Amino acid sequence: MADIGAVSRAPVYSADELQALSDAFEKKPAQAVLAWALERFHPRFALSSSFGAEDVAVIDMLWRLNPKARVVTLDTLRLPKETYEVIERIQDKYGIQVEVYRPQPQAVAEMVSQHGLNLMYESIDKRKLCCHIRKVEPLERALVGLDAWAAGLRRQQASTRTDVKKIELDPARPDKIKINPIADWTWEQVWAYIREHQVPYNALHDKNYPSIGCDPCTRPVRPGEDPRAGRWWWELDPTQKECGLHVAEPPPSLTPAAKT
Template sequence: MTSVPEVAPNATAQEILRLGVTAAQGPVKLACSFSLEDVAIIELAREAGLEVGVFALDTGRLNEETYEVADAITERYRIKIDWYFPRHEAVEKLEREKGLFSFRESLDNRHECCHIRKVEPLGRALKELSGWVTGLRREHSVTRTDLKAIELDTLNGGIIKINPLLDWSEAQLLDFATERRLPQNRLLKQGYRSIGCAPCTRAVQPGEDARAGRWWWENPEHKECGLHRR
């Protein structure tokens, strides 16, 4: 079984990335949603000379502004993005039987939609990998406070899961992005602090946490799509 390395309390994001990539002992890719966190990770990996590929899930309901960031990343870093899409048969069945907005009717319906559009494609993306990188941060929400910088992802074949920005604050992230002039989603300037599918994302209100605009009709403890099951 792959062993999880010890991460020093003061380890930098690049050190965490390097530790995780080494521990994986095989291909590692970033699960990229084109958030500011993900662009920062691409920048850090490139700077450190680490071999970290990039894949993305096109749910079919993304904002135009998200695709603009994908295009900007391809231009800036000259990298190939491996796109994964939901099974069209599953999407057709869901929309024919339950309509276009069934995810707003119940938590079960929302989980069903997320499974079809995100979780199942993620499984295919991770199948040939030894490790994957995420832009998760503890500050995001109450569902992410007990994460570790490097974990064993037993629900996805026991591969290494690397969360290099786990302890970064939002202010630290914004400073890094400004200093490096990283591509940013235009919606961030409109109050969007966490951006997913268009129908499930809105701008946050003053005093709300970063993921308050995701599935805003649900309780905070339910605000995960299944990509980061524990």
Template sequence: MLKALSGGRGFRRHHARQVRRHAGGRLRRHASQPPVRAERAHRRDSIPAPPDVRRLRCEPRAGRRLRRLGRARRFRSSARAIGAAGMIANPEPEEVLRWAYENFNRVAIVASFQAESSVIIDIASRVRPDLSVLTLDTGRLPQETHDMIDRVRERYRIEIQVVHPNAEEVRQVVSQHGVNLFYNSPDLRRLCCDVRKSRPLDRALRGYDAWVTGVRREQSATRAETPIFTVDEQHHGIAKIAPLATWSKGQVWDYIRANHLPYHALYDQGYTSIGCAPCTRATSAGEDERAGRWWWEQNELKECGIHYSPDGRPRPFNGSTDQ
């Protein structure tokens, strides 16, 4: 059903060299994709950092007005496509991914190599053999995550782009607050996540029209209203797609077992959610699925800032489709 929608007006795409007529009879040629940009000076989603680390923010960019115009165009294009897709009730993950590849030129799967990543990459490989897969290497990942990356690369014969944080930003944070600053306060933990995860992802996604994530509604209270389709204002107005949003943990593991997929070795040691090594532990029976993440913090906002703001609110635009 999603495929059928792609022929509609809402999904018409224009080549970068096409000429379009605008109100008032003016003709305008589409601008080419803007070049990769320097780090934003002030992120709307950033956690207020202690005064002595605020200088880690990068300097303002030149040509900001033109880049904002490009972002607005991407936002409108994504919003039109997603608005049409939102009319489809309960789409299956394969249907969602097929629609994404048919309607966006550059789609990135952002994989943490947890169970959901195994499922998404397997389904997507049947839809689009030449996948673009990104993963964030924070510099603090467990060895088992690196092993999992290699297993997936070998199984599907795909390239996996490993994205690293800015070395100078990491050096400054560690110099000012210590290598394990995340244990000292929630704000410092969020600063660490921002430098090692959020900012690198922001840079990596600038060349894409859409990104795919494994977030599911069942994972936590903060994720309970995760939309399948939305426009990601946080990342330049590109589309954000969560094919497994409505799936349960049981469905994910049923798929893995039925298709004999590789999965992260730490699951066999009692882990239910896996991130950086010092910030993740195994969970006990009855604990929340994400209880092992930043377990020393006394609140339920177990988020790094990529998907949700510090108060636990998601980051879609007002017209997101809550399938």
């Protein structure tokens, strides 16, 4: 892990300047915005990767620009085995060490003790508590000391992502800049890149999983279904289908040990 100190610096760009930068990069290749971010912020810049198709394409681009580019991931301890496998394959191919963040054991133990291991199926509040403990809190630790971070978000992925900009103030963390280098890409562009550059990818993509999260919260989609229909499929409101990593959300209404 890079020695960057723990304190994030305030953004050196105003929201208007970031909007202008984002506009300027809108018609440029994804590599251009990544090169800018690496030049401007490395090593206080990292990709947060869940190792879906979008993320592995961005890892390949980053590695070609700077083999020391940083990649962090959140191991919720409930990932499918195929995700752990692709992490290994990516590390082997590129010779990189992915920085892994896991949930706090005590918080997980209290949550499971009070609500059970599969609390996510019982209510949106319980699902968001699980996402907070297993994903959001570890991401907050992963971002300590960073000025900017990247994600593989695309506008076409979900109704919650149609306004994603290539460069923006992090909506959930206004002291950081968020880079979305492939915001304008289509699903077909992602796969064309993966095939052209022979990027290792999650084997679940070949089994009708366009979007891959934790094992208990992801299922394959049927023909014609929305690409994110397999995420938290038992929840019917598409505006709720975020885990808090990419949107500003209030803290969960439940605590790990709250009685309900």
